[in-house]
Amino acid sequence: MDPLTQTLALLHPKGLAWKLAECAGDWEIRFPANGGVVFCLVATGGCRLQVPGHDERRLGEGDFLLLTGPPNWTLSDGKPAAPIDLPPSVSRSGPDGIVRRIGAAGAGPVTRLLGGHFSFGDANADLLRPLLPSVVQVHSPEATAGRLHAVLDLIGDEVASERAGRTLMLDRLLEIMLVEAIRHGAIASDVSDAGLLAGLADPQVAPALRAMHADVRRAWTVAQLAGVAGSSRSVFAERFRSVVGLAPIDYLLQWRMALAKDALRAGRARLSEIAFACGYQSTSAFSTAFSRIVGRPPARYAADMAAQRSSRAGSDCGMPASSRSSAKV
Numbered sequence: 001m002d003p004l005t006q007t008l009a010l011l012h013p014k015g016l017a018w019k020l021a022e023c024a025g026d027w028e029i030r031f032p033a034n035g036g037v038v039f040c041l042v043a044t045g046g047c048r049l050q051v052p053g054h055d056e057r058r059l060g061e062g063d064f065l066l067l068t069g070p071p072n073w074t075l076s077d078g079k080p081a082a083p084i085d086l087p088p089s090v091s092r093s094g095p096d097g098i099v100r101r102i103g104a105a106g107a108g109p110v111t112r113l114l115g116g117h118f119s120f121g122d123a124n125a126d127l128l129r130p131l132l133p134s135v136v137q138v139h140s141p142e143a144t145a146g147r148l149h150a151v152l153d154l155i156g157d158e159v160a161s162e163r164a165g166r167t168l169m170l171d172r173l174l175e176i177m178l179v180e181a182i183r184h185g186a187i188a189s190d191v192s193d194a195g196l197l198a199g200l201a202d203p204q205v206a207p208a209l210r211a212m213h214a215d216v217r218r219a220w221t222v223a224q225l226a227g228v229a230g231s232s233r234s235v236f237a238e239r240f241r242s243v244v245g246l247a248p249i250d251y252l253l254q255w256r257m258a259l260a261k262d263a264l265r266a267g268r269a270r271l272s273e274i275a276f277a278c279g280y281q282s283t284s285a286f287s288t289a290f291s292r293i294v295g296r297p298p299a300r301y302a303a304d305m306a307a308q309r310s311s312r313a314g315s316d317c318g319m320p321a322s323s324r325s326s327a328k329v
Contacts, residue, residue, distance in 0.1 A: 003196060004131075004182070010262045011128055011258040012121030013037075018159050020114050021086065023047070023101045025107030028076035030068065030083040036119035037128070038067040040075070041152055045111030048078045054135055062140025064148045065115075066181045068132045075113065077103075096273055114152065120309060123261040130195035130245075133179075136185045144184045144309055153176050154210065160290040194245030202243045205230050211245075214253050216259065217279040222248050257293045260286070264302040 001009075004263075014035075021029065023045070031038070042059045049057040049065065051073045059065060060293045067073065074083065084102055084151040095214040120128065138145045151173055158169045186197045208225040225248050226236035240248045275286035290298045 001213075003180075003200060003209050007127055007131070007196060007258075008175055008178060009118065010124040010177075010258055011122075011175075012123075013118050013171060014117045014121065016116060016155070016159070016170055017129065018116040018156070019086070019100065020112065021102055023102040023111045023113065024109070025079065025104035026077060026079045026081040027103035027104060028081045028194055029086045029113075030072065030074050031070075031086060033071045033222070034067075034117050035069055036117055037132075037180075038065075038070055038115070038117040039208075040065040040113055040115030043112040043114050045109055047075045047111055047113070047238065049135075049137075050074045050076070050306040051135055053062070057135075059137070060140060062145060062149070064138040064145055066128060066136040066177075067303075068134050068136075068140075070134065071108045076284050077111065081149055114156075121262075121265065123304065127258060128178075131182050131185075131197060133185045136181050138181075138184050142184075144180055148177065148180055150182070158287040194243060196244070199244040201242070202239070204231055205240050205250060208236070208248065209251075210242065212248075212255065216252070217239065218258060219279065220249070222250055241285070242322055253289065253293065257290060260290055260298065261294065261301065265305045267302060268305060 003060065023029070040059075042061055042063045042065075044061055046058065046060045049059055051067065052071050066299060076083075081103070086102075119125070137150060154176075155170065155173050158166055163169075182197070186201070195228045196209070199209050208229045211225065211228045213221060220311075221236050222235045225240075229236050231239070236239060237248060240246075240251070244251055246254065260274055262278070263269050269277075271286075272283050275281075275283045280286035280289070287298055288295075291300070294301060296304070315320050
């Protein structure tokens with residue numbers, strides 16, 4: 001399994017919210033800040049995007065938009081209009097039952113916007129930000145747009161279904177959407193920022209990254225990793241830090257902690273098993289490293305994750321039946 005696939009596997013996308021807006025006349029939709037990922041397809045028509053800290057963008061018909069952790073943002077026809085707050089909608093019946101009409105009906109061409117948002121598991125949600133630019137726009141003529149349209153069609157079909165395996169299908173489709181957006185974002189930005197993608201694009205650093213991810217239990221040294229990369233120790237260490245943003249052993253430590261947090265969140269393995277799987281020969285050595293990096297001992301972290309899951313489950317049980325059935329799709 002390659003490093004990017006492993007990283008995405010720890011994100012656990014969840015909580016898809018799905019909505020469709022039909023806009024006509026002079027209109028402006030204001031969306032709240034979101035700590036997850038927001039996506040939008042301009043099915044027909046066109047609009048303007050405004051995200052604080054970024055230049056205004058024009059979205060044309062067939063364009064796909066993905067925002068990572070956006071602040072308050074807006075879509076509009078570009079003309080003055082009283083903004084309308086569009087709260088997230090969640091439905092198991094598919095987009096046909098959750099159409100929101102914005103503006104004056106019959107007042108010119110209609111812009112149809114299809115999209116929504118999803119979040120990630122608590123343990124490693126921070127892994128996403130180094131992988132994606134805050135704004136990814138895929139223009140309709142690009143090959144990626146066609147693949148994303150196909151994924152959205154499948155998502156819509158699954159949201160509207162009651163078929164067995166529906167949740168698993170949605171999780172995988174969200175992962176596919178993320179991979180496509182990450183690939184496109186990397187190409188569009190020329191992978192200029194330090195991080196995993198930059199490392200995987202570097203012919204000297206990539207072999208070392210793949211080696212660490214393939215055998216995380218190994219007690220890697222910088223000299224061994226330099227040998228994998230076919231470089232001297234000093235040249236490799238400097239190159240790795242420059243491209244990835246961390247020293248090689250620091251990156252290995254961070255990745256081990258990400259794996260450990262995911263295992264502790266799942267709660268299906270003993271602490272000694274997690275320690276060994278992450279490359280530690282003793283539970284005490286693992287606990288010391290985990291506490292230093294994460295800020296909490298492993299046992300406390302696992303208890304906190306369990307409490308959060310229990311709290312969310314209790315909140316869901318207290319929801320009205322009409323909402324509870326659609327809280328996770």
